[in-house]
Amino acid sequence: MAELASTTGDSIVRILHVDDDISTLEISKEILESENNFKVTTATSVDQALRIMEKNVFDVIVSDYEMPQKTGLDFLENLRAVGITTPFILFTGKGREEVAVKALNLGADGYINKHGNPETVYGELSHHIRQLAIKYHLEHRLKEQTERLEKVSSQMPGMLYQFKMQPDGSWFIPFSTDGIRDIFGCSPQDVQNDISKILKVIYPHDYDHFIKTIKDSAENFTPWYCEYRVQVPGKPLRWMLGKSVPEKQADGSVLWSGYNVDITEQKNAETAIAQNELRYRTLFENFFDGVMLTVPDGTILDANPAMCRMLGMSKEEIIKVGRDGVIVRDEKLVSALKEREQKGTVKAEITFKRKDGTTFLSETSSTVFF
Numbered sequence: 001m002a003e004l005a006s007t008t009g010d011s012i013v014r015i016l017h018v019d020d021d022i023s024t025l026e027i028s029k030e031i032l033e034s035e036n037n038f039k040v041t042t043a044t045s046v047d048q049a050l051r052i053m054e055k056n057v058f059d060v061i062v063s064d065y066e067m068p069q070k071t072g073l074d075f076l077e078n079l080r081a082v083g084i085t086t087p088f089i090l091f092t093g094k095g096r097e098e099v100a101v102k103a104l105n106l107g108a109d110g111y112i113n114k115h116g117n118p119e120t121v122y123g124e125l126s127h128h129i130r131q132l133a134i135k136y137h138l139e140h141r142l143k144e145q146t147e148r149l150e151k152v153s154s155q156m157p158g159m160l161y162q163f164k165m166q167p168d169g170s171w172f173i174p175f176s177t178d179g180i181r182d183i184f185g186c187s188p189q190d191v192q193n194d195i196s197k198i199l200k201v202i203y204p205h206d207y208d209h210f211i212k213t214i215k216d217s218a219e220n221f222t223p224w225y226c227e228y229r230v231q232v233p234g235k236p237l238r239w240m241l242g243k244s245v246p247e248k249q250a251d252g253s254v255l256w257s258g259y260n261v262d263i264t265e266q267k268n269a270e271t272a273i274a275q276n277e278l279r280y281r282t283l284f285e286n287f288f289d290g291v292m293l294t295v296p297d298g299t300i301l302d303a304n305p306a307m308c309r310m311l312g313m314s315k316e317e318i319i320k321v322g323r324d325g326v327i328v329r330d331e332k333l334v335s336a337l338k339e340r341e342q343k344g345t346v347k348a349e350i351t352f353k354r355k356d357g358t359t360f361l362s363e364t365s366s367t368v369f370f
Contacts, residue, residue, distance in 0.1 A: 013133045014057065015040045018049045018075065019064040019091075024114070028062075031122045038129070046070035050078070058086055059133040062125070064114075065092035065099055073102060080107045087132035091125060142223055142245050158261035159183055163195075163244065165218055167252040171195045183240060183260055185232035203229035203237065217246050218254050227263065239267040296341075296368070298323035310362075312355040328353055336366070344368045 015032060017040055019025050025042040032038045041056065043049035045067060061079075063072040076088050089110040090103045100111040110128045114121060159179030165171050173180075173191040180188055186197040202210050206228040217224040224244045231237050244258020284291060290307030294300050303318045311318060311326055318326060327333055328351040336348035345367040353359045 011037065012039045013037050013059045013129065015060050015062060015129060016043065016049060016052065016056075016058040017041070017062045017091075018043045018046065018067070018072070020044050020067040021064070024064070028122070031118070032126060032129070035126050035130075038126070046072075046075040046078070049075065053084075059136060060087045060089065060129045062089045062091045062129070065090055065103075073099070073106060076103065076106050076108055085136075087136050089125070089128055089132070138223055142243070158240075158259055160259045161244075161257075163256040163258075164249075165214075165254045171214075173198075179260075183230060183232075183238075183262070185235070201230045201232050203231050205229070217244075217256070221246055221248065221254075224256055224258065227267075238262055239264045290362075292318070294323060300326075310354075310360075311352065317355070326352055328359060336364075340366050340368060 015038060017025055017028055017032075019028075019042075022044065025044070029040040029042060032040050041052060041058070043052055046063075047070065049061075049063075063075055065072040072090050072092065076090070079086065079088065085107075087109040088107065089112060090100070090108050091112050091114050092099070093113065093115050103111055109132050112121065112125055112128065159177045159182075161173055161176035161180070163171070163173050172193050172195055173188070176188045176191065178188065180186060180191070184191075184198045184201055190197050199207075210226055210228045213224060213226040216222070224242065224246065226242045227239065228242070229237055229239055239262070240260050241263045242258065242260045244256035246254050246256050249255050284302075284304050287304055288306060290310045291304045292300055292307055293302040300319050300322055303315045308315055308318065313321075313326070330351060332348060333350055336346050336350060339348070340346040345365070347363070347365045349361055350364040351359050352362055
């Protein structure tokens with residue numbers, strides 16, 4: 001049976017809603033899908049829901065309690081028995097405390113009474129769904145990453161570590177691999193009781209953000225994720241990515257297990273791409289001649305200001321009308337398109353038409369690139 005969807009960030013949150021009341025399903029679907037990124041699939045029984053799950057993946061399951069043949073708790077128990085951990089919300093009009101307790105004991109992630117002010121009820125339901133979907137996928141991503149790390153840890157660049165925050169607020173690293181020497185310029189032993197040597201090489205501009213992400217992770221018990229720079233004396237400035245999972249310890253401390261890895265090349269590539277895009281856009285926007293970016297079928301993707309002035313049209317208007325709206329389809333155009341198809345480039349005199357219907361002859365160069 002399928003379980004894990006690949007939903008993240010702003011992607012669609014797939015919801016399976018199970019209820020024997022068709023009107024409830026219809027109302028819920030309409031209200032929930034009015035939210036951004038929610039997609040609801042409905043089922044009128046547990047058996048139908050299980051069949052749907054054999055071919056589909058969902059981020060959150062919402063289920064009624066009292067249904068014919070099998071209850072919502074039967075459904076939940078069945079899922080957890082086969083290892084399916086998809087977040088489960090019991091959405092029911094049965095407000096008995098024992099039902100809620102049993103649901104939570106079976107592994108439900110929420111219990112919401114469907115009776116009440118619809119705005120309040122569905123507001124609470126939408127909030128729970130969104131939060132559970134985010135949490136679910138973060139947990140699964142981290143689980144997958146941890147499994148991969150276990151397989152390749154001996155070959156992995158960067159460092160694996162455990163980071164601990166004591167109840168008194170002190171920080172130290174009880175365990176790290178030898179990669180800490182390359183990243184932070186210190187040994188594992190140097191930070192077993194104090195992390196000051198690490199904090200000293202965090203790039204000043206990133207220091208406050210680095211500290212804040214750790215504190216947020218500790219306060220909310222959410223996975224730690226941070227991109228930051230380090231400046232070790234005698235080495236170039238480097239970008240690092242840190243990820244770890246916090247766990248509450250019996251003594252009240254918090255222990256993170258995770259890794260740091262160098263992402264300098266990735267960051268440099270992102271910067272280079274951004275700079276190239278800026279250079280291209282600057283040239284494109286300020287080029288004296290008219291320039292259009294098109295595809296062979298005649299669709300126009302972009303036009304620079306000079307072309308807009310020549311045609312007396314806005315860029316949006318040019319894109320809307322396409323090639324046939326700005327170029328006269330005559331023998332010269334047909335010949336030019338044929339030559340470009342054969343050679344990949346062409347230089348020809350083409351007749352353009354302005355917004356006001358007048359035309360002008362222009363020497364035009366066109367090159368196909370991929």
